[in-house]
Amino acid sequence: MTQPLLSIENLVVEFGTPRHRFPAVNGIDLTLEKGRTLGLVGESGCGKSVTSLAVMRLVPQPPGHYAGGRIMFEGRDLLSLPEAEMRKLRGGRIGMVFQEPMTSLNPVYTLGVQLREMLQAHSDLSDRAARDRAIELLDMVGLPSPAKRIDDYPHQLSGGQRQRVMIAMALANDPVLLIADEPTTALDVTVQAQILELLQSLQERTGTAILLITHDLGVVAETCDEVAVMYGGKVVERAPTGALFADPQHPYTIGLMAAVPRLDAPADRLATIPGSVPPPWANRKGCRFASRCPLAIDVCRAEQPPLAAIGTDHSVACWRAPIEEIAA
Amino acid sequence: MINALVNRLLLSVPVLIGVVIFGFLLIKMAPGDPAQIMAGPTATPEVVAQIRQQMGLDQPLLVQLGRYAERLVQGDLGRSLISNRPVVSELAAAVGPTVELMIASLIWAVPLGIGMGTIAAVRRGSWVDRTIMAISVAGVSLPIFFIALVLMQFLGVTLQILPFMGRGGPLWTVDGLRHIAIPALSLGLIFVGPVARMTRSSVLEVLRLDHVRTARAKGLTERRVILRHALRNALIPVVTLIGLQAGYLLGGAVVTETIFSYPGIGRLAVGAILSSDFPLAQGTILVLALGFILINMIVDMLYAILDPRAQKS
Numbered sequence: 001m002t003q004p005l006l007s008i009e010n011l012v013v014e015f016g017t018p019r020h021r022f023p024a025v026n027g028i029d030l031t032l033e034k035g036r037t038l039g040l041v042g043e044s045g046c047g048k049s050v051t052s053l054a055v056m057r058l059v060p061q062p063p064g065h066y067a068g069g070r071i072m073f074e075g076r077d078l079l080s081l082p083e084a085e086m087r088k089l090r091g092g093r094i095g096m097v098f099q100e101p102m103t104s105l106n107p108v109y110t111l112g113v114q115l116r117e118m119l120q121a122h123s124d125l126s127d128r129a130a131r132d133r134a135i136e137l138l139d140m141v142g143l144p145s146p147a148k149r150i151d152d153y154p155h156q157l158s159g160g161q162r163q164r165v166m167i168a169m170a171l172a173n174d175p176v177l178l179i180a181d182e183p184t185t186a187l188d189v190t191v192q193a194q195i196l197e198l199l200q201s202l203q204e205r206t207g208t209a210i211l212l213i214t215h216d217l218g219v220v221a222e223t224c225d226e227v228a229v230m231y232g233g234k235v236v237e238r239a240p241t242g243a244l245f246a247d248p249q250h251p252y253t254i255g256l257m258a259a260v261p262r263l264d265a266p267a268d269r270l271a272t273i274p275g276s277v278p279p280p281w282a283n284r285k286g287c288r289f290a291s292r293c294p295l296a297i298d299v300c301r302a303e304q305p306p307l308a309a310i311g312t313d314h315s316v317a318c319w320r321a322p323i324e325e326i327a328a
Numbered sequence: 329m330i331n332a333l334v335n336r337l338l339l340s341v342p343v344l345i346g347v348v349i350f351g352f353l354l355i356k357m358a359p360g361d362p363a364q365i366m367a368g369p370t371a372t373p374e375v376v377a378q379i380r381q382q383m384g385l386d387q388p389l390l391v392q393l394g395r396y397a398e399r400l401v402q403g404d405l406g407r408s409l410i411s412n413r414p415v416v417s418e419l420a421a422a423v424g425p426t427v428e429l430m431i432a433s434l435i436w437a438v439p440l441g442i443g444m445g446t447i448a449a450v451r452r453g454s455w456v457d458r459t460i461m462a463i464s465v466a467g468v469s470l471p472i473f474f475i476a477l478v479l480m481q482f483l484g485v486t487l488q489i490l491p492f493m494g495r496g497g498p499l500w501t502v503d504g505l506r507h508i509a510i511p512a513l514s515l516g517l518i519f520v521g522p523v524a525r526m527t528r529s530s531v532l533e534v535l536r537l538d539h540v541r542t543a544r545a546k547g548l549t550e551r552r553v554i555l556r557h558a559l560r561n562a563l564i565p566v567v568t569l570i571g572l573q574a575g576y577l578l579g580g581a582v583v584t585e586t587i588f589s590y591p592g593i594g595r596l597a598v599g600a601i602l603s604s605d606f607p608l609a610q611g612t613i614l615v616l617a618l619g620f621i622l623i624n625m626i627v628d629m630l631y632a633i634l635d636p637r638a639q640k641s
Contacts, residue, residue, distance in 0.1 A: 056545055087548075088547060089547070090546065091546040091547035091548075095545075098541065104539055104542045106561065107561070118547075121548050169542075
């Protein structure tokens with residue numbers, strides 16, 4: 001069996017001062033094969049963005065701190081790579097798209113300058129050639145009249161257009177891995193669909209693997225091959241997308257799915273998961289979800305459940321799994 | 329861009345009119361009788377009265393102001409009461425040296441301040457940062473006359489490596505440079521601190537922004553991230569600060585020129601005011617106000633160049 005493109009092994013990322021540290025990511029394992037899409041799902045503060053930044057090794061230090069684990073990418077551990085090597089990977093073999101297209105581009109440079117800079121940081125293209133390639137890229141992501149827009153400043157573009165530019169930039173050097181951290185969250189719904197379609201069609205053309213971070217299960221269903229659900233800094237369930245939606249096993253996943261508004265079964269109120277995510281510094285004994293879990297029993301509060309396989313490619317971290325069909 | 333410039337020029341017209349009126353009234357309120365000064369201490373009251381009539385000083389204030397404005401638009405600022413030379417030529421001779429002094433001060437002080445501020449921001453919390461900030465606070469706190477006197481004493485008197493009186497000639501001559509060194513050092517020093525502090529906080533703010541993270545995610549070197557993406561954006565508020573400090577610069581020039589007997593507008597203004605040479609004093613006030621407007625106009629243009637978002641409005 002060939003090694004996966006990206007494999008995160010027991011990654012721990014802590015925040016705080018040296019004396020008071022708490023984990024934002026607490027021992028997660030993820031793998032992503034070439035050309036596939038892995039969705040990383042969870043609510044705000046579950047550690048999914050920190051995970052994505054950790055792959056780029058862009059977690060701000062301090063207050064961040066890589067406390068353990070490995071991030072294997074193409075056979076090398078990113079966490080122990082020298083900075084210069086890591087810099088070659090950033091924007092080279094690994095591209096990243098951020099959540100906020102409105103602020104992720106530098107307002108004082110034209111699109112052309114910013115794209116060219118990306119290209120030239122990883123190649124010795126001439127200004128002329130880099131500009132031509134930049135126009136090509138803008139065309140590829142569907143920005144209308146790219147030869148003209150290339151000299152525009154970011155403020156002259158809409159949010160969706162800026163996100164297209166961000167995607168063009170992330171894909172500029174043909175990365176084998178694209179990290180997309182909530183790429184559609186700041187956009188309105190129709191634009192969201194366009195951007196997701198764009199990502200998918202680009203993936204088909206370039207064969208890039210995508211690590212998609214989102215809190216939106218709808219986005220996951222449309223785009224991902226596999227899903228990892230994160231809660232409180234841990235992966236609580238991992239499965240192929242189809243299996244996860246057909247047979248969610250972790251009470252948190254089940255709750256998330258119940259919370260998705262449905263058009264075919266209109267309800268007066270949207271379902272919610274009671275309570276909120278416990279802060280990272282809260283008591284860490286037992287399952288992190290126990291305080292909000294309708295199925296919690298004594299063992300849940302006493303001991304952390306391990307991520308264990310319950311089917312082909314399907315693992316869940318829950319003492320109560322496998323959970324039989326419960327009344328929805 | 330040109331539209332904006334024309335707008336600015338038009339906007340400065342009412343400001344200038346205000347300056348003319350205010351400067352006129354200010355001189356009128358000042359103690360001392362110009363007619364008496366012209367006539368000399370031994371003149372009889374009749375002679376003084378005659379001169380007063382000649383100069384129109386017996387007319388109502390509004391009439392005097394009207395006549396002054398009338399001559400002003402013709403480019404006639406009157407004659408100095410002391411030297412009897414046209415005020416315009418006195419001013420013309422002094423503007424060049426003052427502009428030289430400002431250039432000689434800013435040309436090293438602004439880059440130094442920006443450099444210090446950037447280093448402090450990048451090395452935040454380290455002893456480098458603390459040292460730079462301590463120096464800036466000292467620079468901000470010391471009054472310019474004190475800095476000027478210390479430099480004069482140290483470099484001019486004790487070490488005797490530089491002259492400290494007068495002007496040696498144009499800036500591009502060796503003697504000109506040697507003479508302007510201590511005054512430019514004094515005037516520049518008051519700028520280093522504020523610029524360094526502003527740059528530091530501005531760079532720190534920009535470093536937190538999303539687009540800097542994007543720059544890092546592009547695989548740029550840290551140096552490039554700092555210089556091209558953090559500092560470049562951080563300069564926008566720094567330039568604004570320099571514009572706001574223009575008055576400070578002009579005021580500093582007045583003090584510096586007076587201390588070093590440097591023949592610029594500032595010394596001319598102080599001399600004119602002290603000797604109740606009111607046409608000359610009015611002239612210098614006008615030139616200083618013009619300078620202020622001009623500096624701010626330059627800053628506005630720089631701002632538009634630095635921030636493409638500002639060009640639209």
